[in-house]
Amino acid sequence: MKKLLALLFLAALSVLALVWIFPRRDASRLWQLELNRDGVLARARGIAKSRGVNVDSWTAAVRSRSVGWALELADGGALDAVSRTQALLIFRILFRDPAVNHRLEIQLNAQGRLLGWKEDWENPPLATRRRAEAEIAAEAIRWFEELAGANAWRFRQINRGVRQGREEHYSWEWNDPAVSPHVARVEVVFAGDRFLSANFQVTESRALAESRQARQSLQIVAFAVVIVVIALVSFIANPIFFRALVRGRLRLRRLVTCFALFAGIWLVAASGGSWWDDRVFSAAEKFTSPWVDLVGNLIGWVLLFALITVMYGTGRVLIAEDDRLRWLAFEKVLRGNWWTRIVGEELTAGALGGTAIAAAAIALPALLFPGALLYSSSSDFAAFRLPTVWPLREFASFVSAGLWFAVWPLCRKWRWGPSAIGMGLFVLAGMLGVSMIHAVFESALLPILLGGLIMTGSSIAVYRNFGLLATLVAQLAMLAAIDASTAFNQPAAEWQASAWRIAGLGGALAGAGLLIAWRGRMIDVDAELAQLDAETVQQNTGDRDRLTAEFEVARRAQQGMLPSVPAQAGVFDLAASCQPAREVGGDLYDFFAMGDGRYGVCVADVSGKGVPASLYMSLTKGYLAAAGPEESDLRVTLADLNTHLHAAGKKRIFVTMAIGVLDIKERTLDLARAGHNAILWRRPRRSESRFVQPKGLGLGITTRLLFERNLEVTRLELEPGEVVVLYSDGVPEAMNIAREQYGEERLTAVVERCDGLTAEQIQAEILRDLHHFIGAAPPHDDITLFVLRWGENGNQ
C-alpha cells in the first residue's frame, strides 16, 4: 500500500513535469498540427474536387511523416529563409478508385497547405497533344505559384517543358547560397496535355546530408544490436519452449490465451492506427489489391505473437522460485481471474509507474542537456483513425512483452556473472531499442541513451517491486503519457480532445486497478503458488489424466487410512470425520484401542497444504499406529512423536495435535494438547461449556526436553450427557464470502443446541451449520472433527 501511495505521488509529480517540460522542449511542439485525419481527408477531397477529380467513392488512406533534418534545424533555431519553407510534418493522402487502376496522392503540411499532387494510372491513357504549349505552361505556372506561395518571386525557372520519356517537366528553383545552403524546388510534370504531378520540396544541403548520414549509421548499429539481442534470446528460448511443450510442462490453454491476448490488443491498436492505410499504400505501388498485401503482413504479425507466446512459455518454465510471485498476477489474468487484489495492485502500479517513468525519461535528459533536441514520438500518429488506442501498439511488441517474459528468467537461470552480464545486455538492448525507434540526432544521442536507460532501469525496478503484469502495463502507460503529451502539444481542438481521451483512459486504468485492489478477491498465495508449480511439473497430457486419477486414488487411500470409528465404545458414542480442502489434506483423526477398556482418540493438523502436508500426516499416522496402542503413557507417546518429527521435519513443518485417552470403565478422558486448538467440553447437566487448553508445544518444533517440560495432561472426569469435541483449526477459521470467521462461539452454540443428540447427530449438525455459514466461499483449510459423548440411558 505504501508503495502504491509513493507511486501515486510520483505519478502526480510526473504529470506536472510532463505538462511543464513537453510544450517547451519536445520536438512535437514544432509540428503545430491543425488537422487530424478527418480534417486532412476533407481538405484533400476538396482539393481533388476543385481540380475535377471526384474521389468521394474512392478508397482513402492517410500516412504522415516528419522531416528529420528540418525538425532538427527548427528545434535548434537554425532555420533560414529556405529551410523555413520546408514542411516539418507531411501528410500523404492516397485515393484509389474502385477499379483500382487510378491513384491520386495529395500531400499537405500540418496546417493543410498543399505540398504536392501526383496522379497515376495503371494503364495511362494515351498522351494527346491538343492543347497549346502556352496553355500548358500557364497551367504549370499556376501550380508553381500555388505551391511556392509568397516565396514565388525568389524562384528561378530552370526547366521549361523539358522532355523526360513521355513526360514534360517544368521546374523552378530557389538556390541562393548567400541566403541558405539548402535548395527549394517546385516540379510540375505533364504527360502531353495531361497534368500528372506537382510538388514542392526542399533538399537539404550536402553538408547537412553527409553529417546526417554518419549519424544514421549509428542508428543502424543500434538497430543491429537490438536485432542481435532479440535473435539471440529467441534462439535460446525456442528449444527450451518446445522441449517443455513436448513434455507437457506447459498448459496449452494458457499459451493460447497468451497468444489471443496479444493478438487482441494488437488488433485494437491496428484498427485505430494506420495499419490498413499501410496496406493500401503498399498495394497502390503495384496497383494490386490491399487484401493481397494484408495476408503477407498478417502472417508476419501472427508469427510475432507466436514468438511472444514462446517467450512467455520459456519464462514460465524457467522462473526461479522467488520470482513466481511476480508472475502470479499475470497468470491470474491469463486464467481469467482478473478480479483479484494482486491484479488490481499491479494494474495500478503499472499505470502510475509508467507515467512516472515516462516523465523521468523525458525530464532528466531535458534538465541535464539543456540544448538537446528531445524527439520522443514518431509522427505517424497524426494520420491515425483513433489516436486514443495508439499507446497499445507497444504492448504487443516483442521488445516490450517478449523480452520481459524471458530475459530475466534466462539470466537468473544461467547466472552470467551474478546475472549482471545478462541484465547488462538487456539494459543495453532497452536503451538502444528506445534510441533506435527515434532518429538519432547528434545533439540528442546522449539524452536519448539516458532516456532509454531510465526507461529500462525503472521498468526493472517496477518488475522487482510489483511484478510482471505491472511491468507490461507500465510500458503501455509510458507510451500513453508521452502520446498524450505529444497530442496536447498540437493546437487543433481535435488533438486536444484526443490527448484528454488518452489521459482519461490512463487514469481510468489506474482507477480500475485501485478498485480491483480494494474490492477484489484475496487469494490464498500458498495454494496459488503450489498450483503454478504443479502446472510445470513434467507430464504429458496422458500423464496429466493419470496424475488426476492418482490424486483421486491417493485421496481415497488417505480416507481409507482414517480408522473406522465405532459408533459405540462402552457408554460412549463416537463420531469422526475429516474433509480435506484439497485433493489430499494435512489433517487426520485417529482412534485406536489400547487394551483394558482404554482408547486413544486424536485430531491432528500438519502445517502447510497439499501434498507435502499430507506426507507428514502419513508419517504421523504411521507413528501413532505403531506406538499409540502400545504406550500407555500419553506423555511418552507425544514426546516420541515430537522427537521423530523434529528430526524428520525441516524445522518449518510442525504438527499440532489434540489427543486423549478415553477410559470407558473409569469414564475419564486424559487430554493432551500439543499446540492444537482448545478442546470443547460441553456439560449439559451443569449448563456449562468449557474450552480445555492444557499446556503443550506443537510437535516437531523443539527438542524432547523442552517439549516434555511444557506438556500438561489434564484429566476430565466425565458425566452422563457430556460431549467432548476435538477439532482442527479449519473449523473456527472457516470463512464465508464476507471473510468472517466461523469462530469458537458459533461452534459452542451448535454443540449447546445439540444436547441430548448422539455424537453422530452432533457431528452432522456441526458440519451442516459450518457449511451453511461458509456458503459459496472456497474451502480454506481441512475440516476435521472428533465428537465423543457419554450417551444417557434411554436416549438414542
Place this chain on the structure above:
Amino acid sequence: MANTFNVERREEGKVIVLSLTGYLDAHTAPVFEKAIQDEVAAGRLELVADCAQLSYISSAGLGVFMSFIEEIRGGGGDLKLAAIMPKVYQVFEVLGFPALFDIVDDVPAALKNFADGVRPAS
C-alpha cells in the same frame, strides 16, 4: 491491502530491532527470512522482533521464527518477541511459543532482558 509486509531495521546499541508490519504469510515470509539471515550472517545474534504492527501470522511465518532460533541461540544470542497484538499472540500461545521464546510487552523490556542476560530456559 492484503499481503503487504515490511521489515524495518534499527540498532539499539548492540541489539538489532526488526519492526514487522503487516501480514507474515508464505508470500511475505521470504522478506522476514532475508532480514534475519542478513543479521545472522553478519554475526549480529541479539535480535528483537517488534511485532506491534504485525497484524497476521501464518504457519509459514511461524516457520521463520522456528528455523533460526536454534542457530541464534547456539551462537549465544537470542531472538526476542515484543509487543505482539492480542489476536496474533493467540496464535503464538496455542502453539506454545511462550515456552520457547522470550515474549515481552515492548521493545525496551526486550532490551532490558538482553542487558540482564535473561533467556528462556532451554
